Structures are given as C-alpha cells and as structure tokens.
Amino acid sequence: MTDNELLSLLLKDKTREKGFSLLVKNYKERIYWQVRHMVLSHEDANDLTQEIFIKIFQNIDSFNKESSLSTWIYRISLNHTLNFLQSKSQRYKSNIKSLEDSMLDNLKSDKYFDSSDIELKLQKAILSLPEKQRIVFNLRYYDDMPFKEMEEVLNTTQSTLKSTYHFAVKKVQDMLLDDEKDKFSFPN
Amino acid sequence: MKTRNNPFKVPENYFDSLEKDILSKVNSAPKKKYIFFEPKQMLRYAAVILLFLAIGGALWWNIPNKANDPQAKLDKTLMNPKSDSIGILSKIEEIAQNETKEKTIAxxxxxxxxxxxxxxxxxxxxxxxxxxxxxxxxxxxxxxxxxxxxxxx
Known part of the structure; x- marks a missing residue:
C-alpha cells in the first residue's frame, strides 16, 4: 500500500483505525531501529516508539501534505528522540559521568546487544560524534537512508549532509585500529 | 570480510507485540481534539494582547491628538482658507464687521x-x-x- 492510499484511509473517520493499523505495520520496524540506534537501550527505544506512534495518531489531522508521509513520520520520530536525549542529558549535567558514558556502560550489560569489543568500540566512536553528525551517520550507516530523503527529513542540503557524513565516517575510522576499520563497510 | 551487522537485538516476536501495544494504547487514549487555544497558549496570547494594549494606551495619552488639537486646526485652516472646518475665518469676519458698524453708528x-x-x-x-x-x-x-x-x- 502506498503512502497516499494510507493517508486517504487515515484522514477519514470511518477508516482511520484501519489506516493507522496499516501505518504501524509499515513503519514500526523502521521507526524502532531509527530510535534504537540513537538511544541504544531497547527499553527506551520501545517506550519512545510507542509514544511516537501515539503522537502520529493524535496529530494526523495536522499533516499538511507539504512533505511526504514518510518524511513527516521520520521528523516526528527524530524530534521526539532528540527531545528525550536532551532532557536525559540535562539530568546528567551535575553528574561526573556523561550521558554518553552512561549509555555505553549500559550497553555493555545489555542482553539485547552483541557486546563484542569491536562493536562496543564502534558505538563508542559514534557516541563521540556531535549530535548532528551522529544523526546523519546513523541514518546513513544503519538505516541506509538516501541523502535525498535525509535532506527533507533534516531540512538540510544534500551537499551539507554528504560532507557531514564524510567527516563523521573519518572521525569514526580514526577511533578504530587499521584492522578494525577494515571490518566495517561504510556506505558513501 | 566487511560487514554492516546490526549488533542490536530485540526480544523474540517483539515487533508483533509492539504493534499490539501501540494499537491498544491508541484505542484507549482519546483522540486529541482540535482546540483553537490550549489554556497555556491562551494565557500567552492574552499576555501579549495586554502588553500591546498597555503600550498603545501609554502612547495614546502621551502623544497629542492632532485631530482634536485647536492649534493644529487653526494652522490647517490658515494654510488652506477654503477648508474653514472650524469656522474661525467666518467668525473673524463677523467681528470685524460688527466693529465697523459700532464705529459708524457711534x-x-x-x-x-x-x-x-x-x-x-x-x-x-x-x-x-x-x-x-x-x-x-x-x-x-x-x-x-x-x-x-x-x-x-
């Protein structure tokens, strides 16, 4: 089912629930993984994904069709996740340990994470990136999002996104050893 | 070998249960009604309107109203005698005529x-x-x- 067909179901009272059920089916995994790669913890990602879908359902009438439905959904998802991370980092301001260090520590003991040394090292490198570079890196590396789509979601030009991604990959590679670097395939 | 593995895992059948959880929460949560102004928003708008009214009022009382200023009216009339809106020219003429009459009839x-x-x-x-x-x-x-x-x- 296309997004336009989905949208026509969502905008009618009679078919809204059916449309929403199909929307959840179509987007649940993409949204979950987008969130999970940002927050790392399964519990947080689970809570946030549910909140994001409720937000989408409650605000579907305000979708103005200026962007595609998928772009609008990704934007809501990203904003909700960033708000969560910002409010969490506020709580860590007075702590000796930063939010990133705490996320990494939790990851080590997370049963839903393949905690091999090399994967932990990659996550450490990604967490060291500035927020914008981290978002672009995750969307490209894990979600395979084309720069064209990223341009709409992040409201940034493709050339800026490409250079941001390039710098992010360079930084991540610099934090890995030569033999470790070769184990990861970073898309262009 | 170069890989792009996803090191993150989820519980078994997680996405099926996620879908159910979302749908049950959505059905139990009332749909957000379209409200013109939420209480917080309304307070903000009211504060802004009051601020503008206060500034407008202060300016109104401090700036002389040219439309009601007698001097401005007189100036306007003297600059353009045809538009004798306040009738000053006709009054001056009347007084002059009366004085002439008084002198004549003395x-x-x-x-x-x-x-x-x-x-x-x-x-x-x-x-x-x-x-x-x-x-x-x-x-x-x-x-x-x-x-x-x-x-x-």
Missing part, C-alpha cells in the same frame, strides 16, 4: 462727552507728591511717566 455727542470726562480726570500733582516721586524715581523714568500721563505741574 453718537458724536457721546464721543465728545467722553473726551471731556477724560480731560477732567487727568492727574494733577502737588509739590509734596512731586518731591516724593522725585525721591523714588530717577529723572528719566519720572519724565516718561509725567509725559505719558500728561501731568500738569
């Missing part, structure tokens, strides 16, 4: 009588009064005063 006998009374009432000073004045006034001022009042010594 009784010559009455005029002579008034002149005579004025002459009779002219100030006359005795020597003591003059000395007193001289003492307090210098010559120039006294001469001016006497001349002005047509005083006979």
């Amino acid at each position: 009784n010559p006998t009455e005029v002579k009588k008034q002149e005579k009374e004025l002459k009779e009432n002219k100030l006359e000073l005795n020597e003591n009064e003059l000395e007193y004045l001289e003492y307090y006034l210098n010559d120039d001022v006294l001469t001016d005063y006497l001349t002005y009042n047509d005083v006979k010594l």
Whole structure:
C-alpha cells in the first residue's frame, strides 16, 4: 500500500483505525531501529516508539501534505528522540559521568546487544560524534537512508549532509585500529 | 570480510507485540481534539494582547491628538482658507464687521462727552507728591511717566 492510499484511509473517520493499523505495520520496524540506534537501550527505544506512534495518531489531522508521509513520520520520530536525549542529558549535567558514558556502560550489560569489543568500540566512536553528525551517520550507516530523503527529513542540503557524513565516517575510522576499520563497510 | 551487522537485538516476536501495544494504547487514549487555544497558549496570547494594549494606551495619552488639537486646526485652516472646518475665518469676519458698524453708528455727542470726562480726570500733582516721586524715581523714568500721563505741574 502506498503512502497516499494510507493517508486517504487515515484522514477519514470511518477508516482511520484501519489506516493507522496499516501505518504501524509499515513503519514500526523502521521507526524502532531509527530510535534504537540513537538511544541504544531497547527499553527506551520501545517506550519512545510507542509514544511516537501515539503522537502520529493524535496529530494526523495536522499533516499538511507539504512533505511526504514518510518524511513527516521520520521528523516526528527524530524530534521526539532528540527531545528525550536532551532532557536525559540535562539530568546528567551535575553528574561526573556523561550521558554518553552512561549509555555505553549500559550497553555493555545489555542482553539485547552483541557486546563484542569491536562493536562496543564502534558505538563508542559514534557516541563521540556531535549530535548532528551522529544523526546523519546513523541514518546513513544503519538505516541506509538516501541523502535525498535525509535532506527533507533534516531540512538540510544534500551537499551539507554528504560532507557531514564524510567527516563523521573519518572521525569514526580514526577511533578504530587499521584492522578494525577494515571490518566495517561504510556506505558513501 | 566487511560487514554492516546490526549488533542490536530485540526480544523474540517483539515487533508483533509492539504493534499490539501501540494499537491498544491508541484505542484507549482519546483522540486529541482540535482546540483553537490550549489554556497555556491562551494565557500567552492574552499576555501579549495586554502588553500591546498597555503600550498603545501609554502612547495614546502621551502623544497629542492632532485631530482634536485647536492649534493644529487653526494652522490647517490658515494654510488652506477654503477648508474653514472650524469656522474661525467666518467668525473673524463677523467681528470685524460688527466693529465697523459700532464705529459708524457711534453718537458724536457721546464721543465728545467722553473726551471731556477724560480731560477732567487727568492727574494733577502737588509739590509734596512731586518731591516724593522725585525721591523714588530717577529723572528719566519720572519724565516718561509725567509725559505719558500728561501731568500738569
């Protein structure tokens, strides 16, 4: 089912629930993984994904069709996740340990994470990136999002996104050893 | 071998249960009604409106209202006599005509009588009064005063 067909179901009272059920089916995994790669913890990602879908359902009438439905959904998802991370980092301001260090520590003991040394090292490198570079890196590396789509979601030009991604990959590679670097395939 | 593995895992059948959880939460949660202004928003808008009203009021009382300013009206009329909105020119003309009339109709006998009374009432000073004045006034001022009042010594 296309997004336009989905949208026509969502905008009618009679078919809204059916449309929403199909929307959840179509987007649940993409949204979950987008969130999970940002927050790392399964519990947080689970809570946030549910909140994001409720937000989408409650605000579907305000979708103005200026962007595609998928772009609008990704934007809501990203904003909700960033708000969560910002409010969490506020709580860590007075702590000796930063939010990133705490996320990494939790990851080590997370049963839903393949905690091999090399994967932990990659996550450490990604967490060291500035927020914008981290978002672009995750969307490209894990979600395979084309720069064209990223341009709409992040409201940034493709050339800026490409250079941001390039710098992010360079930084991540610099934090890995030569033999470790070769184990990861970073898309262009 | 180069890989792009996803090191993150999820519980078994997680996405099926996620879908159920979302749908049950959505069905239990009331759909957000479209409200023009939420209470917090309304307070914010009200504060902004009050602020503008206060500034507007302060300006209104401090800046003179040109439309009601008599001087501005007179200036406008004198600059453009055709638009005698306040009727000042016609009033001036009326007063001038009345004065002319009064002069024309004045009784010559009455005029002579008034002149005579004025002459009779002219100030006359005795020597003591003059000395007193001289003492307090210098010559120039006294001469001016006497001349002005047509005083006979």
